[in-house]
Amino acid sequence: MLAVLLTALFMAALDVFIVNVAAPTIGSDLHASGADLQLVVAGYAITYSVLLITGARLGDRVGHGRVHLAGLALFTAASLACGLAQGSTELIVFRLVQGAGAALMIPQVLSLIQRTFTGEARARALGAYSAVLAVGAAAGQVVGGVLVSADLFGTGWRPVFLVNVPVGVFLLVLGRRVLPPGRGAEAERARDLDLPGLVLLGAAVSLLTVPLVLGQEEDWPLWSWLSLATAVVLFAVFCGYESRLARRGGAPLIALRVLRHPGIGLAVFRILAVMSVNAGFLFALTLHVQGGLGYSALRAGLSFAPTAVVFGAVSLTWRKWPAAWQRALTPAGFALTAVSAAVVGLAFRDGGDGGALLYVGYAGVGVGLALAFSPTLTGALATVRPEDAADASGLLATVVQLGQLIGVAAFGTLFLNRLESLGALRAYTSAEAFSVCAWALAGTAAVGAVSGLVLRRR
Structure with missing residues (x-):
């Protein structure tokens, strides 16, 4: 069951960023404007973030397994429609639908973990959830670059969406066998949808x-x-x-008792900060290496591999580290992210390819983001009561998506504004714009480090 749920989670996380490296190809093939491409990237996250909490509530009312499968079916069908779209308007509409499907299926992942696992098993499952969520975001760039560069059967960008179809169909068949088929005990006390x-x-x-x-x-x-x-x-x-x-x-959309739960408020701020930095870093870096340095989609995608690999490794192993370190992991993760983002900016500052120092920075960002995110999410959800699991999972999943959306919009805008002020797009102007963005990312991570020093209220 966990494998089915986490594979679906990986697909949904992947699709937040998989379009980034495909955007230039989409623009030339569909004659899409810059605004169209931005909506293609952001449309998915908009409906995803808005409908997440309602998706969690529907799981309580109808059954988490049923709603997960319904969302998976909608997501898969929308992926097929995106891959076959003949114009930018169609693609934007289908991306909105794809985000709605993700909003139905993903809240059920945390809810089913909360209701199925206990104790150390729950903590391990939540650690795997954290790893898959953020690795999917980073891997989206890698997979997107590989698929676009492969140009399978002359289809260009379309496989970045069509790849979801066979995986989605397989999960639908397997999910019918392993997911809870009906409503649980929570259905009797399920609340209105608000x-x-x-x-x-x-x-x-x-x-x-x-x-x-x-x-x-x-x-x-x-x-x-x-x-x-x-x-x-x-x-x-x-x-x-x-x-x-x-x-x-x-029955409010966001239950106040969940917001008052020890650690949830602070976790919301931390997750918002870490996901904003994660999304902003990946998006601005994509703009720089493809636009300024002229990397191919494949090379740009593979550039993010070190970040994805170390993020996954740390997310899966941090609980095995010495107990004396656990309380310091979150502030240390934010601090490492701040230093590493600055290192990446410095590595690119002369308009070159960054050299060996660049990969040290990439790895540091991956480790830092993992330490800032995974312990925060696990700590916030580990003590949530089962009856509040749907609301808590919907709230935090919404915060994850809003953080990514704000990161892309805010740091992407900072990069583009700085680039415009410098004049024509050149390697050195793009490098200067990215350096400014890197310092802003480092500052945001530093704020997260300070927040991590605040002890979670018990």
């Missing part, structure tokens, strides 16, 4: 992310600032509505 809260949150997230994604392309017009301001207002309205609903005895 559709008004979903609409408010969806509108707020959309109004926040769309201008962040498209603002740079459109030279930050008035509508982008009005949209950001409206998003802040809607977030406030959403919080007020959720509080009133909870006081009336209703």
Whole structure:
């Protein structure tokens, strides 16, 4: 069961970033504008993040196995549609649908882990979850580069989506055998879906992310600032509505008792920080090595292999490290990420390929992000009550996606703004733009290191 769930998780995490290295090929093949390509990349994450909590709630009501399989079927069908799309508009729409399928299937992974495993077995399963989640994000760039460069049967970028189809069909067949077929005991106390809260949150997230994604392309017009301001207002309205609903005895989209659970609030901040740095680093680095240095999709994708490999290794082994180290892992991970991001920026500063120092920085980023993310997620969920598993998993999975979306939008915009101010795209101008971005990434990680010093309330 765990293998089926984690393979589906890997596909969903992979698809957040697999399009990055395929974007230039998609643009030339479909004659897509820069704004279209940004929506192709971000559309998946928008619906994914907005619908995650509702997906978790549906699992409680209908059955986690059933909802996971339904989401997997939708994700697989949307992947096929993306691979066959004939225009950029079609591709954007199908990416939105693909994100909705991921939002249905992924919250069930954490919920089933929480309800199936106990004690040390649960901690190991959560460690594997953390490793698969972040390795999928890094591996997306590698797999995307390999598939685009292979140009299988002259299909160019299409295999980055079509690769999900046979895997999805296999998981559907196997999942019907190994996943819980019906509703569990939690179905009797399942709560309403809070559709008004979903609409408010969806509108707020959309109004926040769309201008962040498209603002740079459109030279930050008035509508982008009005949209950001409206998003802040809607977030406030959403919080007020959720509080009133909870006081009336209703079922808010985000249960307040979960937010008050020891460690959850701090974990939300840490995960938001680490995933923003992770996504921003990968996205800005992709822009630099493909645009500035002229790397092929394959070479660009393979550049991320050291980060992915060490992230996975550390995520799977950190619990075996000495007990005396455990409390220091999160701040140490953030601090190592900050130093390593700065090292990568320095390695590229002269417009060259970075040399051996670059790979030291890559590995350091992978180790640091793993130490910042995996202990945080495991610690936050290890003591959550089973009846709160769906809400906690939906909340933290949403934070993961929002962090990735904000990282791509914020650090991508910083890179592009700096590059535009320097004039024509050249290796040295791209290197300077990435160096500025690398220092911003290092600063964000440093803030995470400070937050890691705050002891989790027991």
